[in-house]
Amino acid sequence: MTRIKICGLMTEEDIRSINEARPDYCGFIVEYPKSRRNVSKDQVERLVRLLEPEILPVGVFVNAPPFLPAKMANEGTIRAIQLHGQEDAFYLQRLRKLTDAPVIHCHGERCGSCAKK
Secondary structure (H helix, E strand, O other), X not given: OOOOEEEOOOOHHHHHHHHHHOOOEEXXXXXXXXXXXXXXXXXXXXXXXXXXXXXXXXXXXXXXXXXXXXXXXXXXXXXXXXXXXXXXXXXXXXXXXXXXXXXEEEOOOXXXXXXXX
């Protein structure tokens, strides 16, 4: 089954468009200043409140400390975690101890394929 994810959301206008398009997932690049689409944890919390409930919010993280994605997932701000940095097996093990949220692990900042963990 094909699933659709639209990523890099930053504004209320983005959320209105997402709610109209109805993808399966939407992504927020969280606390990664090197990205022009970077958003803060607080921005994600505010934007997710505007999101239609059937659209799954995904936090996209690049080499973030594991407590950040875990905290956002455990609080219900995001419902899945996508890793896009150099996170290794030890990082995944630590993250798994902090949360049961689904994790998508991409290999490298510009990956061609991702693996669900």
